[in-house]
Amino acid sequence: MSLFRHIRSLNALQILRPGRRHLSTASLQYDQDPQPLFTDAETQSLLQSMTQLQLDKVFRKRTVPDNSTEMKFMTPDQLEKEFVQAIEKARHLLQMPPIVKVKVDTERLISKDAALKDFASTKYVFTDITYGLPQSERKVVVRESDGTLAYANLETVKRMNQLYFPLEGRKSYIPRMFTDEELLKSALDTHKYEFILDRATVQYEPYEPEFHNILSRVFEHLNESKQFDLLRSTRHFGPMAFFYAWHRCIDDLLYDMIRRDYLHNAAELIALSYKIHKIPLDYRSTLEQISALRSTPAEKALEDLRNSIQAPEERQRVGGIEQEIHLAIGKTENDFASDEICLKFIEQYIASEHALKKVQLELAIQTLKEVNLEKLQLFKGLKKAHGVNVN
């Protein structure tokens, strides 16, 4: 009980101490409105493809009250339907929080009445609680004690909305994690990026400067610690890639993607940076070629789900030896073909003046090429040994 009291007193102090309420600002901020580029359909599909869809990561066990699982007997048709629903749910869970520009607070006066001066010792805040209004349209007005009536500032509006229509997970005080520099730093140093980002997404509206600041802080720290895989297949990977592409620091992420053999993602990241900075290089034809050869993350996840329940004998009966070889190598002919195209595109990028860490990237590409060549030889050898046609 005393612990609760202690925490409450800490939070109460924070309201009264306005000087300590802000974190130090990050060095990288969006200088223009990023929203039109971010919500663009092409950008979204690129970001979704980069995020990938690893079902065991999306549906991993979380620290929630109920982690129970349910066992059922199903017919193949019901199972198929369940798979499609699971993919749909995963896509929903991976929806990216929007990146919009910071909203500037404007003072909007309604009336000023000098005869009302000193009518009360404090100001009054009026909130319209009409049913069925969206939060953005809810009017909040303030009557100051000197008689001026004006629309409330954004901070007050948010506080009143949270008071009368609470959002689940959002606190009415700012969590100390976001006000105390040391706490945020310790969370960053222990690589709890997803936790910080999730909490910031719930606590702040996307147009608030604090939201942008915390996102920048996390992404900058991530760029130094290079633990990009922690965010892969979460809803924050897209905004992260967009952030790096916008601020011209994609090289570390690119290196990580090449090292993990996600060449199509690397090509998409480069294409995204070309698109954002309007670099006159044709990336669309390359992307089209890649997308023709590869399935989307959702399709791939569905395919994996279907394969995962097949018994080995049945798999051989359905897909034949060819599929068996694909599973053993981890790649198909189409994958090898798309890798070829991606490699050409990435090498073109590394040779251009836009790449900053050329030596590192070249080495990674070289290593990958050797590994890929070995795999291709093994692939062809296996196919030949089993008497399957090799193109």
Place this chain on the structure above:
Amino acid sequence: MSLTPASGIGRFYKQSAKIIRFVRQGCTNRPFYHIVVMERRKNQHQPVIEQVGSYDPLPNDFNERLVALNTERIRFWLGKGAHLSVPAAELLGIAGLLPIHPRTYMTAWRNRRKAADEAQAEATSS
């Protein structure tokens, strides 16, 4: 005191006089008001027709008094010819929904006069 839904459970006659008024909730030394629509002749703690807002007269940590108003329903009931109690009319005037109530001007003027008197008394005594 049991809680009732904001839509209210009070029975009322079609032609009876309705009033928008405060109902004192809260407890000893801690007032808190519901703004409700009810039959004029009824006691404040009898069932109401509808709750249309709330008013917390004690300033919070940010030194502001909080008022919530369901403006859509208030305008509906005013259009139906509901009466207004003086404190409720004052509050709606301050909110900018109605013209400012004369009593608010009186309070403001008296407060200013009192402050001026005190300032003058301090000036003469020192």
